Amino acid sequence: MNISNDIMSPQALDYFGRTMTNLANTLANNLGTPGALPRLQRSVVADGGLPEYALPEFEALLKDKVQRLLVDVDDWLSANRPHWTQPGKAVATGLTVFHYVAEPYDHTPLSSLQPAEPPPVQFAVWAEPALGGKLQ
Numbered sequence: 001m002n003i004s005n006d007i008m009s010p011q012a013l014d015y016f017g018r019t020m021t022n023l024a025n026t027l028a029n030n031l032g033t034p035g036a037l038p039r040l041q042r043s044v045v046a047d048g049g050l051p052e053y054a055l056p057e058f059e060a061l062l063k064d065k066v067q068r069l070l071v072d073v074d075d076w077l078s079a080n081r082p083h084w085t086q087p088g089k090a091v092a093t094g095l096t097v098f099h100y101v102a103e104p105y106d107h108t109p110l111s112s113l114q115p116a117e118p119p120p121v122q123f124a125v126w127a128e129p130a131l132g133g134k135l136q
Contacts, residue, residue, distance in 0.1 A: 026040075
């Protein structure tokens with residue numbers, strides 16, 4: 001699917017939503033679902049970063065290796081489909097792989113942006129109407 005021409009198209013937004021939901025569900029399962037079996041979640045990173053000039057070579061390696069993996073998984077799914085003859089609830093499942101390039105971001109901890117002491121709360125208390133409704 002080529003959705004790069006119009007990132008705001010309904011197809012692109014649907015793809016984005018499904019992909020992010022699948023990632024979030026996997027993370028939520030692995031991080032906080034007591035008793036749940038962990039789902040596949042693996043990462044490999046270039047320690048200390050990768051020289052920018054090496055990025056095209058790295059991308060070519062990923063495309064080749066991942067394409068082969070995805071074809072193998074797709075072949076397995078196709079070959080085994082005829083064997084799944086028992087009735088049962090269908091589970092939407094699959095494998096999504098993506099290459100990320102981290103953008104620089106501000107590493108300032110949020111706690112350092114808070115004032116050392118909270119400002120005093122200032123508010124006015126209004127008197128009951130029986131007291132003339134004047135500020136006390």
